[in-house]
Amino acid sequence: MEEVDHIIIHSLKSIDCDIDDDIVCLKQFNTELIVSTIVSCIKFINNEIDLPNTLPPGMSARFRMGASLANCIQDIGYRGDLGYQTFLYSNESEIRKIFMFLVEKLPKDSSQTAEEPLGSSVLLQRAISAVISRQMQSPWTPPYLKNKGVTWRGKPPTWQREGACNMHNFHGVHLTSPEGVADLNKKIPKELRAYYNQSLPFVTKQTLRHFDTAPSVIEQNSSEVVAHQEWETEWNQSGLASRLSQQEFRAKKKQKIQRMISDRLRQDAQRREGARETDMLRDLQQVISSISNRAKSGAKTKGSRFAHTEKLMFGKDEEKTMAQIGGEVPTKDTEEEQKQKREEEIESLRGELGELASRLEQLDTENRKFAASHQQMQDTISTETRTMDDKEQAYRVKKRTLDLLPDAENNIAKLQELVDNSGKKLILLASKWEQHRAPLIDQYRELRDLNSKKESEAQKKLEEIKAFRARMKEFADDTRHKEELHKQLQSEYERMTKDVNRSAYTRKIMEIVGNIKKQKQEIDKVLVDTREIQKEINSLSGKIDRTFIVTDELIFKDAKKDEAVKKAYRFLAALHENCDHLIKTVEETGVIMREIRDLEDQIENESKNKVLANLEKITEDFQQMKKENSTMIARIKQQS
Incomplete structure (x- = not known):
């Protein structure tokens, strides 16, 4: 335990704890030193904690401070039992455990010793890290607020010039790249492969500006990744539940989208037709109102000589138009009457429109019924023609047989001779076919064996390729995991101090x-x-x-x-x-x-x-608490 105590005391001295040189073990720590060193460790771990480094004189305040210390250490992550008695009436083993926990929680860059000489590489790395940390802590200034790259930054802040060239917006364009080339199981047509090899330009040549290549590639990769993730989620949620293959599920989804688009287009077309009819009615009403207003204005005003000539020229046409629309030239009406007439005309037009719509629906249903009956009639006609053809063929056969009945014996002899000749021809053809068939069968068997061997070899190679791919994926995952572990260890190593005498x-x-x-x-x-x-x-x-x-x-x-x-x-x-x-x-x-x-x-x-010492200390604290209580009671009585 002495070596452990030496290490703990050395770590405490490295964070500027006031410990005498005569103290060499934790057994020599008194209550005030324990509290001050623990408070220093807690502040070094978390700067936001505000606790006094010394014990207050009052016993109640000491008890509160001990409880707050226990809560702070438990918030840091200590799992043991703690209380105010752990610090006020200390035990060597418990205090050692607490100090070991706090020393492990101290930041790695806390201990700064100069026992080992620093090399030039360490000094260079420290200078680089200091500059980078200062730049990371400074606020970011957009390029358009910088005058030739001059900014006000640093501690203390000074004018600094930094490079602001080669900066451009993130602009991506659509790129075309070969698809399915890496998949060995997928067969690519020759025309498409020739297009990929000969006509398709490189990715760097598909953008107008060279610095748009990287944003375009990043955007395309991100869109492909998002599409792949969305397809996986959709397939896992609804595709597997449908019990369909991926091709069938895609085809069903395509049909559903096409049906939805056609329904939307049909609804939009109907809505546009309705809007066109209302626009026609509105235009008609505007024509009627303009004609009536023109007639009113012509009746009221005398007009000039040119107006009278225009009236004489076009008056008859207006009268004809009004006669065609309304039956007779309108007389002077009030605005209410005109409004009532317009509403009546609109209602009549609406009624006609509704009748036309109902008539159209009726015609549509009749058309559907006619189409269904027409299809049914087509089916019956096809069945009847089929039966008629069969009956005609049977009739021809029977007619031929009836024609042969008068000279039956000669016809039977002729038929028998034909049958014998056809049998001989069949036997001759069968022998010739056997002569041709034997080598063809042998050749077929040889080719089938070769094909089966090639298929087996191809299957083996395919399985080997799949196994190699699986192993490649495993190696890639293992390599990625090791790289992440290496980066983590490298970062931890960089955070560790290089000047500690290990x-x-x-x-x-x-x-x-x-x-x-x-x-x-x-x-x-x-x-x-x-x-x-x-x-x-x-x-x-x-x-x-x-x-x-x-x-x-x-x-x-x-x-x-x-x-x-x-x-x-x-x-x-x-x-x-x-x-x-x-x-x-x-x-x-x-x-x-x-x-x-x-x-x-x-x-x-x-x-x-230290049971006896702690007992004596507890009795002293108890007596002091009694004195404090008695003084407080006396003060309360005096005030009352």
Whole structure:
């Protein structure tokens, strides 16, 4: 434990804790030093915690500070039992555990020692990291606010000039790249492969500006990744539940989208037709109102000579138009009458429109019925024509047979001769076919065997390729995982201080390991000695029992004849009994000695816990609490 205490004290001194040089172990820490060092560690771990470094004079305030310390350490991540008594009435083992936990939680860059000389590379890395951290902490300024790259930054802030050239907007364009080339199972048409090899330009030549290539590639890759993820989620959610293959699911989805688009277009067309009819009605009303207004204005105003000539020229046409629209030229009406007439005309037009729509629907239904009946009639006609063809063919066969009936014997002989000739021709053709068929069958079997061998080889190669791809994926995942681990370890290594004298820690750790090995060897020796002694005890006890049995048998035979032998037998039994009693006594003595050692260890542990000192301290604190309570009661009485 001394080496552990040295390491803890060295770590505490490295974070500027006020510890005397005479203190070499945690046993020498008093309550004030424990509280101050723990508060320093907590502040170094978390700067936002505000706690005093010294204990307050009042006992209640001390208890509150101890409870707040326990809460802060538990918030950091300590899992043991803590309370105000842990700090005010300290125990060496508990304090050591707390300090070990806090030292492990300290930032790695906290300890700064100059025992080892720093090289030029370390100084360069520190300078680079300082510049980068300063630039990361400074606010970002957009390029259009910089005058030739001059900014106001730094600690203390100064005017600095930085490079602001080669900056452009993120602009991506559509790129065309070969698809399905990497998939060996997918067959690409020759025309498409020739287009990929000869006509398709490179990605760098598909953009007008060279610096748009990278944004275009990034945008296309991101869109492909998003589309792939959306397809996987849709397939996992609804595709697998439909129990269809991916091609069938895609085709069904395509049909659904096409049907939706056609429905939307149909609805839009109907909506446009309705809007066109309303626009026509609105235009008609505007024409009527303009004509009526023109007629009113012509009646009211006298007009010039040119107006009178225009009226004479176009008056007849207006009268004809009004006669066609309204039947007669409108007279002077009020606005309410005109409005009522317009509404009546609109209602009549709406009624006509509704009648036309109903008529159109009726015609549509009749058209559908006619189409269905037409299809049915087509089906019946096709079936009737089919039956008619069959009957015509049967009629021709029967007619030919009836024509042959008058000269039946000659016709039968002719038919028999034809049948015989056709049988001979069939036999000859069969023999010739066998001559051609045998080599063709052999060739077919050879080609089939070759094809099966090639298919088996191709299948094996395909399986090997799949296995290689799976292994490549595993290696890629393993490599990616190792790269991430390497980056993590590299970052941790970079965060660690390079100027810490690790040789002292290494030497101390090696000494601790050597001491543990020596203790283990001594424990092994003691265990071996204990086993040997136990074996000797067991062998001796067995030897004693066997000797007693043999002696007992020998003496018991002679004890019947001689009195001296009887006395010897009694002495032998008493000796055996006394030996058993001694052995039991020795075993009980060993048990008592072990209990004594356990009690001594407990006494030593209790002495380390400082029970008496803590008890005296608790009594003193209790007396002080009583005094504080009495003074407070007296003040309250005086104020009342």
